Amino acid sequence: MSGLAQVAGDPGVSRAAPAPESTKRSRTAYLLLLPGALWLGVFFVLPLVQLASVSLQSRYPGFPGYYYRDVNVENYVSALTDYAPHFARSFLYAGLATLLAFVVAYPLAYAMAFKAGRWRNLMMICVIAPFFTSFILRTFAWSQILADEGWVARTLDVLHLLPGGHIINTPVAVVAGLTYNFLPFMVLPIYASLERADPRVIEAGGDLYANGFTTFRTVTLPMSMPGVLAGTLLTFIPAAGDFVNMELLGPQRGKMVGNVINDQFLAIPGGYPVAAALSFTLMAAILAMVFLYVRRFGTEELV
């Protein structure tokens, strides 16, 4: 009996497939991959190549909206110097929003995984459901809730907790909006990794005389690390590239890099090359951060 199980479970047996079989199988694999890979090639890789070439183009002087092929590094210099404050704001606000989202999301994910019992599915639906009201409608709702005449601002004002007198049209409102909008992306991966954890391991931490916080820091948090990693990435990346929260909740001056890219492409004639350089710099910065972050805290396979 145990011998049979050993044979069945032995990975060496299934791996030792005859050679012609394995080439046939890999041909099937390529056929399965081909349509999707082609789609990503044409509508992801190719556009990025085009964007790279645009980021090096120059304008025809006197003809806004017309460009010629060039290797104009000036666009990148402009992106990195003129728009350095915009990059700094994007990463700062996105970083703060990610941190806040983590603090808010963790208790919810924890409660869903260990305390919810039969309410678990209902709570899951509650986390996803707000998604189905358009996020622009919800962000607009926040702009009304946080408005000067709204109850949040008035209550804080009465309590003398509002030094500037406003929440709306300040960076605080932008960070609040970013935190809100990407919160489910933080909750779901943390929940998924906590759900896989064995609650008895956490109990064991308590049995070994660790207090609540020590148990959390040395047992619970490390077990949920893959989820925390995925959640912070899924929150930070869209937040850093966002411009809608800034547009609807933020101040007139002191925009984020997303606003600049959007305006240069869609509102200002002749803005393509610098906007493309900005886009590429943003993407490179984010990919570099993701790479370092995953190397530092990472799991073997992210996808």
Added chain:
Amino acid sequence: MATVTTPRTTPPATGASSPGYRPSLAKRVQLWLAKHFAMLSAILVLLYLFLPVAYTFAFSFNDHGKTNIVWQGFTWEHWQDPCGVAGACESLVTSLQVGAISTLVATVLGTLMALAMVRYRYRGKAASNVLIFVPMATPEIVMGAALLTIFVQGFSNIGIHLGFGTIVFSHIMFCLSFVVVTVKARIQSLDPRIEEAAQDLYAGPVQTFWKVTFPLILPGILGAAMLAFSLSFDDFIITNFVSGNENTFPKFVYVASRRGIPAEANVIGFSMFVLAVLLVIGAQVVGSARSSRSRGRSRSE
């Protein structure tokens, strides 16, 4: 030092071990809070998530004039004729069409890719992993910008112009990775020996797939399709770049937000929310009924 010695000498500590001891009210409240801390904060967070939805719902009844910002009285008017505002329902129909087509194509292509990536060994697996991962790690604004440049400067030469088609092409692209990841997770959780058993019972590869593999990964595929639809339906940033003159619902709302969103948009937004929640709950009920039925069947056999 003091903290170590005091519990031994003070009466409450010794009393705590005796069965008749009842802690003070403050202490009991504190214990109750400590016990239910996670659940209480979870409920607060859920309320926070729903606050703007509730606001959207409330202001769908606002008897507003030019802008729907200050509460001006109750009316059913907007619920009686949600299409009363020019462009609102047209944009909704466009969004539903885009969502349906993008979901269908992305789910089929993504499922095929996920099957290849889990079940087969092939050269270039690392490259295919990167190809799936990088679109998810790219900010939407960069994808939107890149798509705009290729559509305007490249594909317009072969007769593809900004509009419905370019929206669908782009949505399929960004939904694809999420479908692959979701379906992959489902396939990975399956025991490959089930399929091997089917082949041992002389089922061919096609038969094995449709009779064994497909039904087992179907929940994952449906979940992926739901995710794809919600991503597509709510997308604004990429759509804004590639839509030209075509209006989707999020774009309609965004453009309207500069002047004040009409309450009809609140009606449509909230109705979609209710529909989606009912659909999800319905799917859950059907799913649990089916799983309990099949459990019952296997028990009776």
